[in-house]
Amino acid sequence: MPNFRDFTFIVPALKGYQLAEEIYRHLDNIKVGCIHLKSDTCERLVKSKDLNDINFETILIDTKRHYSDRGSIKETKCGSDISMFYKGENGEEEVLWMEVSVRLSAKHMEPSI
Secondary structure, X not given: OOOOOOEEEEEOOOOOHHHHHHHHHHOOOEEEEEEEEEOOOOEEEEEHHHOOOOOHHXXXXXXXXXXXXXXXXXXXXXXXXXXXXXXXXXXXXXXXEEEEEEEEXXXXXXXXX
């Protein structure tokens, strides 16, 4: 098996709960670089230094809560573009897009059997 250096996989326009859930399930070391949020009153871009309590797992939890309050995510068509949400001190905001970095190491590059 070749010896791979570490790689960083960057998803610059991640929108869609199912894709985010798959990334979270299969990859480690997920870092949100920046996130574009929209509420009823405004839009804002939050950069990495200002993220504080916003992280990938929090967004998945808030999104799951959003859809469970309004109906099940499972009712949507598999592979469809499902918006994600973050609920913070500004209330609930839709995640328009976010930049996500995932550090990949050689263990992720090995074929699974």
